[in-house]
Amino acid sequence: MLLGMSEDLLITADWVLPVSSAPLRDGAVDVRAGRIHAVGLAAELPGGEAARRLDLGSAALLPGLVNTHAHLELTALRGFLEEQDFFAWIRKLTETKYETLDEDDLLCSSRLGVAEAISAGITTIADIADAGVSLAALREGGARAVLYQEVFGPDPSRAEESLADLRDKLESHRAAGADRVTIGISPHAPYTVSTRLFKLLAEFARAEGYPVSVHAAESAAEGAFVRNASGPFADYLRSRDIEVEPLGVSTIGYFEEIGLLATAPLLAHCIDCDADDLRRIAASGAGIAHCPKSNATLAHGAAPLGAMLAEGIRVGLGSDGVLCNNTCDLLEEARFAALLQRAGSEEDYPSAGDFLRLMTLGGAEALGLTGDIGSLEAGKLADLCAVGLAAPHLQPVLDVEATVLYSASARDVVLTVVEGEVLYDGKSLARSDPRSLEEPLAAIRRKLGVAG
Numbered sequence: 001m002l003l004g005m006s007e008d009l010l011i012t013a014d015w016v017l018p019v020s021s022a023p024l025r026d027g028a029v030d031v032r033a034g035r036i037h038a039v040g041l042a043a044e045l046p047g048g049e050a051a052r053r054l055d056l057g058s059a060a061l062l063p064g065l066v067n068t069h070a071h072l073e074l075t076a077l078r079g080f081l082e083e084q085d086f087f088a089w090i091r092k093l094t095e096t097k098y099e100t101l102d103e104d105d106l107l108c109s110s111r112l113g114v115a116e117a118i119s120a121g122i123t124t125i126a127d128i129a130d131a132g133v134s135l136a137a138l139r140e141g142g143a144r145a146v147l148y149q150e151v152f153g154p155d156p157s158r159a160e161e162s163l164a165d166l167r168d169k170l171e172s173h174r175a176a177g178a179d180r181v182t183i184g185i186s187p188h189a190p191y192t193v194s195t196r197l198f199k200l201l202a203e204f205a206r207a208e209g210y211p212v213s214v215h216a217a218e219s220a221a222e223g224a225f226v227r228n229a230s231g232p233f234a235d236y237l238r239s240r241d242i243e244v245e246p247l248g249v250s251t252i253g254y255f256e257e258i259g260l261l262a263t264a265p266l267l268a269h270c271i272d273c274d275a276d277d278l279r280r281i282a283a284s285g286a287g288i289a290h291c292p293k294s295n296a297t298l299a300h301g302a303a304p305l306g307a308m309l310a311e312g313i314r315v316g317l318g319s320d321g322v323l324c325n326n327t328c329d330l331l332e333e334a335r336f337a338a339l340l341q342r343a344g345s346e347e348d349y350p351s352a353g354d355f356l357r358l359m360t361l362g363g364a365e366a367l368g369l370t371g372d373i374g375s376l377e378a379g380k381l382a383d384l385c386a387v388g389l390a391a392p393h394l395q396p397v398l399d400v401e402a403t404v405l406y407s408a409s410a411r412d413v414v415l416t417v418v419e420g421e422v423l424y425d426g427k428s429l430a431r432s433d434p435r436s437l438e439e440p441l442a443a444i445r446r447k448l449g450v451a452g
């Protein structure tokens, strides 16, 4: 299979799952000039004259998967911080990120993350970047992305300085340019960003039109910090002579009060949310990155997915960093989300089709990109993936949506296409060779003090 150039394609498969409409048996997608020209039955779509034919046979062709929350720069820390409580985890992460790893390490880490995502059928990544080097890895790898430049700053007296620093970083991202990457901003979380800085960033984002993403209502410790100015985050800031006040509201209530919710941000996690919080989120038009495996890994609990969907909130799935997930595999994420929903509720739970929607069109909705991606429809960008169905662990296919959701994983992905460019053919990546990362990853292991 030819890799790495945008071309007209006629892709046929035993199943086509457009997501916006019912699955098609023996379907086809006609791709021309990087966009979807038509979707239909293979027998009825002749394809363009110059189109290359790709017959996938026993496979399900889907919209490219949309990962609404990732930290590509931290991919090389997979498995580094297991079994620690959240405060210890985040302290150790911060220390390692700034004191042990340099920009070259974070770039290698991002390259690994992009390679993993593309070979998992992920075509769009909402990436939270601190150093900002993941932009280069995304550009090289050919993935579509929203890169949210992360901002930290718990000391209110330094808020203006943080904003000036952010402006510089955004300027350098703009200069670096990448057609498939939109730039946004991400104030980290209530316990690492002062109210003053949050307000400045909300104003700046609204004035300049930057999309915003923020970690929100992720843990009980965060709730105690915002509501009562108590717990480990408050103690830590006080130890740095930073004043913290009890606010008497939830994180979402706080975001509403300071004008952050008015930017309709993409909220990552939203575990500690009650019915009022969800109503506020729905009314603001904000989206949610639902990260069930990360939430479980960090022992934070389960987010109220059913109630979020019932409120009509735009919800997508997020892997979060592999540091707190171990894999960037949205098929596994969706399966885990579905099983968690069943385990935690006796109410009606969403169908397999609903979860396939979450990892595609739902993600596009959460990112505000439904005009271009999220479903297989004529006119949208040709961002696609295919899941092979021939392997024994996937047979027999009695209900294709249930097979893809409950039996398949990223390892079954046989094709990833972004804008008509085949980036992965089930064996090789078009634009990178993961073997080139072996040496820099070995160097990172040594820096982390891991032998071998």
Ligand SMILES: [Zn+2]
Binding pocket: 069, 070, 071, 128, 215, 268, 320, 321
């Ligand atoms: Zn995160």
